[in-house]
Amino acid sequence: MRIAIFASGNGSNFQAIADAVAAGKVDATIAFLFCDKPKAFAIERAKKLNIPVITFTPKRFEDRMAYENEILKHLDEEAVDLVVLAGYMRIVGPTLLTAYANRIVNIHPSLLPSFPGRHGIQDAFEAGVPETGVTVHLVDEGVDTGPIIAQEKVAILPDDTLESLETRIHQVEHRLFPQVIQQLAEKNK
Ligand code: GRF
Numbered sequence: 303m304r305i306a307i308f309a310s311g312n313g314s315n316f317q318a319i320a321d322a323v324a325a326g327k328v329d330a331t332i333a334f335l336f337c338d339k340p341k342a343f344a345i346e347r348a349k350k351l352n353i354p355v356i357t358f359t360p361k362r363f364e365d366r367m368a369y370e371n372e373i374l375k376h377l378d379e380e381a382v383d384l385v386v387l388a389g390y391m392r393i394v395g396p397t398l399l400t401a402y403a404n405r406i407v408n409i410h411p412s413l414l415p416s417f418p419g420r421h422g423i424q425d426a427f428e429a430g431v432p433e434t435g436v437t438v439h440l441v442d443e444g445v446d447t448g449p450i451i452a453q454e455k456v457a458i459l460p461d462d463t464l465e466s467l468e469t470r471i472h473q474v475e476h477r478l479f480p481q482v483i484q485q486l487a488e489k490n491k
Pocket residue numbers: 309310311312313314315316388389390409410411475
């Protein structure tokens with residue numbers, strides 16, 4: 303299975319997937335990292351790993367369709383089977399959703415449908431709920447709304463700070479996301 307990973311920032315999930323591929327735990331090839339933020343740290347990580355990087359911002363294009371058509375051109379050229387959103391901070395539009403129907407996955411740091419949106423960890427922490435977690439789901443036209451593939455709970459402990467909770471959630475993300483991608487790779491065979 304050939305995958306493209308989309309990231310906008312730090313890229314720790316990208317790193318976890320790339321490490322799992324290198325360790326033979328995920329039977330996939332990372333065709334490229336796509337980044338919509340030319341200064342994102344994810345790009346440095348990809349360069350170190352010798353993974354091809356494609357980066358451009360939507361600003362260069364007339365509209366979202368033109369932006370996504372350019373992305374699609376690269377996905378087609380590289381015969382990508384699965385698009386993996388790993389901290390890609392944009393809503394996916396109809397162009398990509400149609401071309402890659404049921405072949406775009408996202409990771410979100412909460413137990414969806416609770417706490418969708420940009421601040422899933424903080425929102426759960428501030429709500430004072432006893433547990434939150436991590437969700438991997440198929441992407442549809444909504445924000446963090448597609449069919450759920452896998453979820454794992456993370457308890458919010460009485461002495462947790464937002465930072466300590468974030469650390470534990472990211473640890474779960476870095477284990478769960480490669481596992482799910484491996485399951486999808488098995489199915490894709
Ligand atoms: C992760 O918490 C992910 O769940 C969310 O954005 C964050 C990306 O972190 N969608 P990183 O860039 O992978 O370090």
